[in-house]
Amino acid sequence: MERNLDIDDFERMLKERSDEFKLYPTKRVWHSIYNNIHPGKKWPSIAMCITLISILMLVGYLNTSYIETTVATAGIKANQANAITTYTYYPLFKPSLPNKNIDDNNFTLNNNSNPFGYSASINTNPTTAFYLNKPVSNNKNFSDYIDNKLVGASTPLNINSVAFNNQFNTAKNTLPARGPNAVQIDNYPSNLIAERNASDKSFSDAQTKLIGKEQKNETVTLPSLPSIENTNSVSIDASAEQHKIVAIIPTDDNANIVIVNRNVENLKAGIDYVKSKAVSSNATLLAIAKKDAADKREIFLSDADKAWIENYALYNKPGAKKWAGKLGWQxxxxxxxxxxxxxxxxxxxxxxxxxxxxxxxxxxxxxxxxxxxxxxxxxxxxxxxxxxxxxxxxxxxxxxxxxxxxxxxxxxxxxxxxxxxxxxxxxxxxxxxxxxxxxxxxxxxxxxxxxxxxxxxxxxxxxxxxxxxxxxxxxxxxxxxxxxxxxxxxxxxxxxxxxxxxxxxxxxxxxxxxxxxxxxxxxxxxxxxxxxxxxxxxxxxxxxxxxxxxxxxxx
Amino acid sequence: MTEEAMLYGCVENNAVAQDFLYAHFSPKMLGVCYRFGKNREDAEDMLQEGFIKVFSQIGQYRNEGALEGWIRRIIVHTCINSIKKNKKFTDSVDITFANDVGIREENIPSVMQAKQVVDCIRLLPVGYRTVLNLYAIEGYSHREIGTMLDIEESTSRSQYTRAKAMLEDILVKMDIMLRPKSKASIKMGITATN
Missing domain, CATH: 2.40.160.20 (Porin)
Structure with a gap:
């Protein structure tokens, strides 16, 4: 390659000076070279990106479904209450229900079979109706029941639920989540957790139904479960000032059910009322609870307030996400x-x-x-x-x-x-x-x-x-x-x-x-x-x- | 790290050895690219492409010459290929009269800095600059230059003569070098630009 020619002074000078000349390249050059000769080393950063994207998608999914509670979970929890006297209470709310008297038939829904091996509704708080569920003899979970056979609530339940829902609307975005599916409601009994159930049809339609869940299990003693014919044999607690009767009553041969929730002056009057509503002689009064006279948490609202609260709740429902239920990841x-x-x-x-x-x-x-x-x-x-x-x-x-x-x-x-x-x-x-x-x-x-x-x-x-x-x-x-x-x-x-x-x-x-x-x-x-x-x-x-x-x- | 260990490491695709080799040779090689390129960014692109070839072909190095020379040849060829993508070397500079100027050592100041020389070389049109770089600095013959640039050997000679005259003129005008007594006036009309 080298030529055999005489090199004059000028050329020698050029070569010497040029060879002395150095420039230091920027780091970009080495990074580009390195990435090119070690393509495999790019993988960690790409893998990291994919991991981050996956985490973001997962977090997004969990955040969008934080209100999804599988009621089946609630059912499982109820199942886990092994002792017959230990139950978990699930207050039911249906805020959009108008004020209806118990005499109305709006609370009657069709169901083809009684999904419960052993269940009852019970009231432990004058302002809250609790639904007690303990399936024992079938595989139907609580979700199925809620989806298809939910019955309504009485007036006091209605009032309470509206107030609850209203608070929930306010609290949802400000209160920290206690777990992915629950939020604590301020100004409400601290042991109540509000949950919404996305699989519930009524929720899917209206997205307003709330299910409050009492966090702790309570031990209550249920009275024996008399048949409707034996109501007279149910002992009446003479010390009770007032009783609330909550019952599930088969109303026809197809075992349609109705929940009755009414304050009565004495238990026998309540039982009589339940009996009068039953169309089948086989109807069973499942549970009777006594009002706790010492409970001071009762909420008193005028009819105007009730109407205002209901309207407020109705027009301030959380907006449904347009993509929810449609968008899918793959x-x-x-x-x-x-x-x-x-x-x-x-x-x-x-x-x-x-x-x-x-x-x-x-x-x-x-x-x-x-x-x-x-x-x-x-x-x-x-x-x-x-x-x-x-x-x-x-x-x-x-x-x-x-x-x-x-x-x-x-x-x-x-x-x-x-x-x-x-x-x-x-x-x-x-x-x-x-x-x-x-x-x-x-x-x-x-x-x-x-x-x-x-x-x-x-x-x-x-x-x-x-x-x-x-x-x-x-x-x-x-x-x-x-x-x-x-x-x-x-x-x-x-x-x-x-x-x-x-x-x-x-x-x-x-x-x-x-x-x-x-x-x-x-x-x-x-x-x-x-x-x-x-x-x-x-x-x-x-x-x-x-x-x-x-x-x-x-x- | 010895050169032998560095070479062995590079053949084994060892990143440390490659980094060492790059750090050792890249400043001088960037200087080479800088003389061929339009600007610093252009030179760095050439350097990058050249070193990728160096590392991918290092297994072919037979230890028959200086490693620096082997790397330098790859870098120079990379520069030439890069320039050839964008330039025709038949572009010429119309010089009405140009002598093969003999510049004596006494005309060259001892304090002349390398950067001044390189900057002056880079002022030349790309055709001249390339031929001058290859002939005067890299030591290729006109025949080899003709093959590399797809031009006639005679074209390489004439380009070099003119490039040398123009560079001398630039060096004189910039007061880097004294004008030689035998220097004739040069009338230039540049048709190939950088």
Missing amino acids: LYVTPSIVYRSLKDVLPSDQDINKEVVQHPSMGVEIGAGILYPIFKGVKIKTGLQLNYTRYNTDAYENSHPVATNITLSNSEMPGQFYQAARTTPYSNYGGITPVKLHNETYQLSIPMGVDFKIAGNDIVQWNVGTTIQPTFVFGGKSYLLSSDKRNFIKETSLLNHFNLNAGFETFISYKLSGFTLQIGPEFRKQLFTTNSKTYTVQEKLTTYGIKFGITKIIK
Whole structure:
């Protein structure tokens, strides 16, 4: 390389001075070099990002569902009260109920069977009606009962619930949560927790029903459970000033039930009243409670106040979230097989795809996303997806690298090409050791698309979906074909960092325990060449995979 | 860290060894890139691309010459490839009259700083600058330069002659060097710009 010419003083001066010249590069340069030669080291930060996104999604999900209490949980708690004399009390509130007299039939709801092996309503507070539930002989949980067979409340219950609801509205956003599903209500007995139950139909419709739950178990002694015919045998506590009768009474042969909640001067009068309401001689008075005369927490409200409170509660209900019950999150994974096709920009007599021996290989796509229905049977979706693509090329490795060229186009002068010198140990047509060159890319894409329902019902559906996927290629290995097609040159610097993919899929979905499972084939096509446009051989990847997904609706 | 250990570590893709090698050679190599590039950012991009090649090809280094020379060749080739993407080297400078000026040592001040020289070189049009860098500083022959830049050997010679004359003129105008007595006036019309 060195020329054998005399170097004059000027040239020597130039060389000496230039060699003395040093500049210190910025840290950015080393970071870029490091990231390029250690692509795997990027993974911790990407994994951290995915973890953070997952945590945020989880927190968001929990926050949006903090008011969701599965009443089944309450039922389980009731079940856990093993001792027959130990129960958990669940006050029931239905604030939107108008003031109704007990004589009205509005409190009667249909149910086909008595869901309770042993249950009762009991009042321990003149201002609060508590529902006592202890299922023992069937698997129906409290949720089923609340969903379908809730009965109304009497006037004092009604008043109280409105006041309670009003406080809840105020307190919801200011008081700290005591657990994910409960908030403490100020200015109310401290042992009461308010909960709302999203699975409750009445809540879903009106979103106003509250279920207060007494945190601590209380031990009460229930009187024996007399049949309605035996009411006369129930002993009357003579010391009681007043009794409240709460009863569940089968009112017809279909065991419709009604809750009766009335203050009576004496127990016998109450029992008589219950008896008068029963249409079946088999009706059973389940429980009778005595008013605690020492209880000072009774709330006295005028009719005008009651009306005002009810109106206030009615018009100040928490607004329903439009997306609640519609928006869903999805996790999916797609094992895939990756193919590539080559196209030589320069005119050639031969098909470039036949000049290389290449084999498809396994890739994978892993993603998380959200779906939202915009019309019936049409959902838009987006998310974040990690892609790994790989295919193999057959080549030979030589003991020494050879000089070769790749043809690049001049980016500033379209149509002009030049040869860039490279060295490589890999040859295409013959060499010492046969090797497989793994061409691979690591990508992060944002799929945006639509799913269409083709057929099916609420449980099983057939859908098709399509996405467009802006893609960031953050790493990979690429072996480029030399100008004479005789060598492969490892060159990652020409990888296109931004690309665009299109996806098409069809899948069968199946709803199971609140989740929607899906499976189906997916086709993914890369729209722009893998490497820079300056490289004259264009490469596009095609991926065929099977997508497995799970979707959950956010409530 | 010895050069041998550094080399072994780089071959094993050891980040510490790579960092050491980079820290050791990058200032001088950035100086090389700076002479070829349009500006510092351009030079840093060349340096980055060059060192990626160095680390990816370090297994091919046969210990047959100085490591610095091997790295320098890769860096220079990277610079040339980068420049070739954007420039045609057949662009010429119209010099009506230019002698092959013989500049004697007594004309060169002893206090002339490296940065002054490099800054003056960077004032040359890109074609001149590249040829001058390759011939006078990097030590390539005109034949090699012709191959590298896809130009005729004679073109390289004439470009160098003109580049040298223009650089001398710049150095004189900037009072970095005394004008040689044999220097003829130069009329320049630059058609290739940086």
